[in-house]
Amino acid sequence: MSTLHTVNKSPFEKPSLDACLAHVGGGASVLLLEDGVYAATKGTAVEERVKGALDSVKLFVLGPDLMARGLSEDRVIEGISVVDYAGFVDLAAENDKVQAWL
């Protein structure tokens, strides 16, 4: 059973991402959207934590939400895939369920 986890909070505002990463098992997918996209960028205080998570989970970030915040794709940590809304739909369909970490 694979699960798509969505995190829409900035890691500098709420501990949703930490809670999610502490819970998810191997093979899970995590999509960062809305203010959650800040966690996908290089040079932040959570960069190492996010990079470490890449060993066991697949990380995705919603491109339109990066763009809405003036963040270009070249600022995204290597290993994190940028997807659009169609890609978000595909991830939701490919996994068995979707869990939102609100």
Added chain:
Amino acid sequence: MKFAIQVNEGPYQHQSSDSAYFFTKAALEKGHEVFRVFFYHDGVNNASRLTTPPQDDRNVVARWAELAEEHDLDMVVCVAAAQRRGMVDEGEMQRNGKDATNIHPRFRISGLGQLVEAAIQSDRLVVFGD
């Protein structure tokens, strides 16, 4: 694939109503079915036909309504959440002795059972909120 969408956040609050809208639109464009969009908590405010956003801003309510019109979407507002927030249709107006209605005709007010049913009938339930 059959999707059910849950919206827990009001329009112009943060971004979740927008995210839910774009996800729903993308799913429909990809040929998926959207069984129901369920508006819960502050999400019920997405159903007000009285909103008047500035002309250069997106009209969240009209946008949902247009998508529903185009794809014959079932958009349901939670009755208990609606009563608390003053979201009123004809039936609620009469039942609770109110003097007006404010719900957009593309939305309908019903119970939480509609969310449970949507979760059971759909392959995926995707939740958006604050």
